[in-house]
Amino acid sequence: MVSERSEAGEPTTGEASDRVYAELLARISEGEFAAGERLYEQALAHDLGVSRTPVRDALKRLAAEGLVDTTPNKGAQVISFTAEDAATLYELRAQFEPVACRLSVPRLVEADLAELEDLDARMQAIVAGGHDAAELTGLNNAFHAVFVERCGNRHLSIALQALFRPAVVTRTFREYSPRSLERSMQAHQQLVEAARAGDGEWAEAVMRAHILSTRHATHHD
């Protein structure tokens, strides 16, 4: 039968450990840590009100996911992309995320659909309002993560997340034109529609167009 809502690719270890992991991931996503910045265990531990142990755990997890670089006796620092790496990741994303879309859409349940609609609505509200780039990026990542997490195979989820998560450091929406932004929002709405219709191929096509469009819109060079 169907199981409870277990999130694929998110190994829950403890309690403080997960909190620290989520917090660090959020801070990296929001650009609170500069690329290449070194992350000191003691400072983070004191800042988050825990000891160094859960901080170490979280950093190791981030390292395994490729979001921070660690060197033997020097600790962790946020990854820094070359422009070429970023471009490559975009290519890979354009290739694989639509596939994840096609696989996941037929498996989405009502809660997932509701979450997609909620995220879409909140993004539209932000676009209509103050354009808070950080929060918008977070919601966008959550939106895309739904398809990845529900693609039906846990290891595929992990693999895709390894490809997509590093993109968070690029702070996607920072340099968007209003026109591209509007187009992205429409793509999201269409994705919600396709998901509600259970049409994986439609969703795949929309997602592919969405990503390729985004690639040209963010062209920073």
Next chain:
Amino acid sequence: MVSERSEAGEPTTGEASDRVYAELLARISEGEFAAGERLYEQALAHDLGVSRTPVRDALKRLAAEGLVDTTPNKGAQVISFTAEDAATLYELRAQFEPVACRLSVPRLVEADLAELEDLDARMQAIVAGGHDAAELTGLNNAFHAVFVERCGNRHLSIALQALFRPAVVTRTFREYSPRSLERSMQAHQQLVEAARAGDGEWAEAVMRAHILSTRHATHHD
């Protein structure tokens, strides 16, 4: 039980965490741990001659890579596949590993080529000799890992490893027919040739054929 690492030649050279990780990965690959078996930190620590801390680190790393399942206050246990999951992973592997091959072959340096040849030679020696399935599987994984690790993008490597590494629990060579084994060896030789020639497309084609052939040769039931 094995006791080859009971005496540590290097007392303070650090990297105990990595050593434990490699050891656990090897043991899982060699089938020394049954699928679903629970891994106790204290027991592993005592067995490996270290404290629980590096063992915990290694287990968290394995969890992030999807090789062990962890539940909040129950610790880690080796993943167990459904037949469907295994089949899906094989599909994905057949789709993606040849691509990694094509990307990596033009980037291989002399040391990589030498390693491929060495691994190939050792596998042939084992096939000619005692057919030690465990060691053969290890060498085979190392052989395939070369292409994944040299594919040119670190995050793609991480993603592909997330897809391929879980397959190690299936103990690939255990139920191979001598004929299929011979064919695999020939494929490896051809891969070495293609790699030496720097021909990524050739290598890609050989790898795809190799994997698809393997899929039929192994009977997962």
Next chain:
DNA sequence: ATCTGCAAGATTGCATGCAACCAACGAAGG
């Protein structure tokens, strides 16, 4: 003035202690 060597501070990695939590077993009651 620049480079080299050293020494002190700082940081990571490992070991250990302690509390919370879970699982299993046994006893008491229906």
Next chain:
DNA sequence: CCTTCGTTGGTTGCATGCAATCTTGCAGAT
């Protein structure tokens, strides 16, 4: 006899202490 609850042993998660290593700054020599 079966069910239920309390107890006990064991395991994980977190905090802390300590040694090894790296970094930084300065003094001295060339």
